[in-house]
Amino acid sequence: MAPRLLARLACAAAPALAGCSGSQAVLASQGPHAESTAGIAWLLFAGGTAIFAGVLAAIWLAARGPAGARDVLAREGMVLAMGLGLPVATLSGLLVHSLRTNAAIAPRDPPALAIEVQGEQWWWRVHYLDDQGRPVFATANEIRIPVGRSVELLLRSGDVIHSFWVPQLAGKLDMIPGRTNRLRIQADRPGVFRGQCAEYCGGAHAMMAFHVVAEPPAEFEAWLQRQREPAAPPRDAEAARGRDVFLANGCGLCHHVAGTGAMGRFGPDLTHVGGRLHLVSGWLPNQRGSIAGWIASAQHVKPQNRMPSFTQIAGADLRALAAWLEGLE
Incomplete structure (x- = not known):
């Protein structure tokens, strides 16, 4: 029985553990915005575990505990406290914490760079913008940013609803036709971070990925300069x-x-x-x-x-x- 129980627990834990590593790890945050989101997630995991353990303990006491404990659990006041009071207190606390976290990560300073990302079936059109918000050059399916600098993404859709999600750098945000949503991302170290459309958008939705490449500022500036140039002539x-x-x-x-x-x-x-x-x-x-x-x-x-x-x-x-x-x- 014990090996079978352990196997079931391992299967149940596998999806959660899969989010801890890899190029699209949900809990391996690499920037301040993703770190705040991961903090809320860990709080939910800890709270859910504590509540689950408490419910199991209450079930055991109700079934096999001493008579005094069973009498306490059966009282109307205990039922109201656990069935109404505890959920209200827990959800209220989570709401306050979430609002405080959102306020803490809300952008206060202007971004170092603005990039327009438009989701289309089934790829990503990317425009780098100048200080006036005008496109300078275009690329696709890859976003390069400088390490340690806040970047604002202007998220749009060219057809249906998409959702932009690069979990190691920020939470996901929908891209809705006719609207422009704004998302701040920042990478604290160089690296390549995988993202994915997180809203079903048609047949090839599962293959609508992208990558964010974070480079040291000097390398990023050199890349920007190359992107402004026309295509190189044929080499041979x-x-x-x-x-x-x-x-x-x-x-x-x-x-x-x-x-x-x-x-x-x-x-x-x-x-x-x-x-x-x-x-x-x-x-x-x-x-x-x-x-x-x-x-x-x-x-x-x-x-x-x-x-x-x-x-x-x-x-x-x-x-x-x-x-x-x-x-x-």
Whole structure:
């Protein structure tokens, strides 16, 4: 009986323990906003455990305890105290604590940086804004921020309701069509933190991830400068051929690549796609083979996404196209 009970307890605890580590760990906070959220969670865990233990003790006393204890538990006053008074006191205390925590993490100083993030089925459009709130450049599915600085995210939706959630840096916040919600995030150390759309938004919802990359301020400023520049010219003849394949197959109707004839705005901006860590909303590593596989089999890799599979591109042309995109750093 004991081994079976331990196995059941382990299965019950597994979901909670899974939130303590990993790239999307809910309780492994890496910033002040997430730390406050984790503090509320630990308080709830501790309170829930104490209440559960108290209920078990009361059940044991009612069933097997001495007669005096059973008489006390059966009194009307005890029933009202435990059934009404304790819940009211507990929930009131949690409400006060939550309100105080929200007030403590409310932004008081202007952010060091403002970034607009728009959720679309099923990817993330990202615009870095200047001091006047105007877009400077665009990227996709990856947000870079400087370590130790508060960043404000302007969250919007281009179609249906999405929810932005990067648990190691902040709580989740809905992205609602026609509205702009604001969220502050801050990373206390360099690292890569995985996020996810937390509101079901259609067929490929489960594959709508993103990454926040926190870099030292000097490295972040260098990255910002590179992003403002147009796409680098092809490095060799194969890359030049890949650029021509890109334009000849109409890819520029959906994608923008600064410095070329590709002026599309429907899909992700690819001006510096080679410098990103992942492809396909955080699901594939950014390397030449993944790029080629995605182009040729987009509907197989991520069913129902808006990009068709370009099966008509010959192998040599596909390799050249992947080489050119990989070089857009």
